[in-house]
Amino acid sequence: MADKGDIGWRLVAGAAAFAGGFVAKKAITMAWKKSTGKEPPTNPESPDVALREAIGWAVIMGVGMEVARLLATRAAARQWAKGTGKSPYELKSEV
Template sequence: MADKGDIGWRVLAGGAAFVGGFAAKKAITMVWKKSTGKEPPTNPESPDVALTEAIAWAVVMGVGMEVARLMATRAAARQWAKGTGQLPAQLRAEA
């Protein structure tokens, strides 16, 4: 069974990843609109969307969301370490 620190970290990391992902999606959509002059594809799987546009959207969104999740989780880990004096167990480097 997980201890309270583990549960607390999971909640904090999950919340940070959610907020980071939400903000990233908004930012990526805004940049897409400015750079292409049109809305991003709502359904890239549709044959009505050009393949190059669908692939570009998938790559930009995938990389952007993962980078945002990574940055948010790292920021949460720094705050966790400030509050508890150590990194969460899952993030500690094994020496």
């Protein structure tokens, strides 16, 4: 069974990833609008959306969201280590 530190870290990491993703989606959407002059595709799978636009949106969103999640989780891990004095269990490197 997981201890309280493990559960606490999972909650903190999940919240950080969610917040990072939320901010990233807003930022990526705004950058898309500014660079293309139009709204991003709401349904890239639709045949009405140009293939180039659908692929571009998928790549930018995929990479952007993953980078945001990674950065948010790493920042949360740093704060967790400062607050608890030890690294989160899942991020410990095996020796």
